Amino acid sequence: MKNALYIGTVSGIKIFIHWTFLILIGWIVFSNLSRGLGGEEILWSVIFILTIFACVTLHELGHALAAKRFQIKTRDITLLPIGGVAQMESMPEKPGEELIVAVAGPAVNFIIFIILFFALPQPASPEMEQLQHIGPANFLYALMVVNMWLALFNLIPAFPMDGGRVFRALLAFRMDRTRATRVAAGLGQLLAMGFIFLGLFYNPFLVFIGLFIFIGAQAEAQQTETQSMLRGFTVRDALLAEVPGIEADATIRSAADQLLQSQNKYFVVNNAGKPEGTLGRDEIIKALGELDGEAPVRQAMRKDVMYLSPTMPIEEAWKMMQQQDQPFALVTSKGEIVGALDTDNIAEFVMIRSAEQGKKGK
Ligand SMILES: [Zn+2]
Numbered sequence: 280m281k282n283a284l285y286i287g288t289v290s291g292i293k294i295f296i297h298w299t300f301l302i303l304i305g306w307i308v309f310s311n312l313s314r315g316l317g318g319e320e321i322l323w324s325v326i327f328i329l330t331i332f333a334c335v336t337l338h339e340l341g342h343a344l345a346a347k348r349f350q351i352k353t354r355d356i357t358l359l360p361i362g363g364v365a366q367m368e369s370m371p372e373k374p375g376e377e378l379i380v381a382v383a384g385p386a387v388n389f390i391i392f393i394i395l396f397f398a399l400p401q402p403a404s405p406e407m408e409q410l411q412h413i414g415p416a417n418f419l420y421a422l423m424v425v426n427m428w429l430a431l432f433n434l435i436p437a438f439p440m441d442g443g444r445v446f447r448a449l450l451a452f453r454m455d456r457t458r459a460t461r462v463a464a465g466l467g468q469l470l471a472m473g474f475i476f477l478g479l480f481y482n483p484f485l486v487f488i489g490l491f492i493f494i495g496a497q498a499e500a501q502q503t504e505t506q507s508m509l510r511g512f513t514v515r516d517a518l519l520a521e522v523p524g525i526e527a528d529a530t531i532r533s534a535a536d537q538l539l540q541s542q543n544k545y546f547v548v549n550n551a552g553k554p555e556g557t558l559g560r561d562e563i564i565k566a567l568g569e570l571d572g573e574a575p576v577r578q579a580m581r582k583d584v585m586y587l588s589p590t591m592p593i594e595e596a597w598k599m600m601q602q603q604d605q606p607f608a609l610v611t612s613k614g615e616i617v618g619a620l621d622t623d624n625i626a627e628f629v630m631i632r633s634a635e636q637g638k639k640g641k
Contacts (some may be wrong), residue, residue: 346385437467439495556580
């Protein structure tokens, strides 16, 4: 993830903190100052937030290390003010494996909760339960409570929470994955509407959580639907046979003209008959704003050309393109360019397939 500060590597997984995290710290300092708290109290609350995020990191590492057992790599973990995000290469599709990976995160928080529960005197003193002010007296107690909530919150059975994946995995033992996703996403959206409704009356924060879950459920259902529609097909089935080309010395303005005058959105940039890069609509528009229109397209192109083989499963190609943020790839066979693949084309392929399937179902 961009705009993030690297803080370390654990078991081959890079850990980053997103810069917006500073806003959270700033907000805590500011709101504590405006409540009239002193320097020492503010310091404790900042240390507390950092400790919570250390627990969030352990949560994400829980997922990542469980995934590693199933040969799924995690590229990095980024901490955002709303929580952590582990960039896994994929999610296991076997229900048993997905269940383990999804549960592993909340399990970490639950273990921290249990350890603190037994380490701390029971019952807690009234002083410890005063959670408005975090200080040495109630620090560990508050950390215990937060970890309990982190485990419970993440187990809400709705995407994008871990609970949504747990629920899908449980359903997938009995039905196919696409249907399981649809059912789980449906329940998630129902819960989301419940949150939004309650939030309107009680706490605006619930509205925010509700919207977050609603959008997450939709995205997950879409993702799985696309995957299932692509299954069993190869790159060749969605191939764009004609690849529009442009010379590396051609001007950016001439590329913009080609964009306007044709349906093409992506071009291969050639130099002496060999592909040197690719150029898409976004790069052209960006270059027009930043560079001179007379500058050569070489200055605007993407140099990291992605090559695919026509026999590669299209599902795999689609995942690779998502992971590397590449909307366009060249397809080669025996060293020759035989066509191209772009994400719009994959989307059209999915639409055609689902329309055909809908007809068959009737
Ligand atoms: Zn999680």
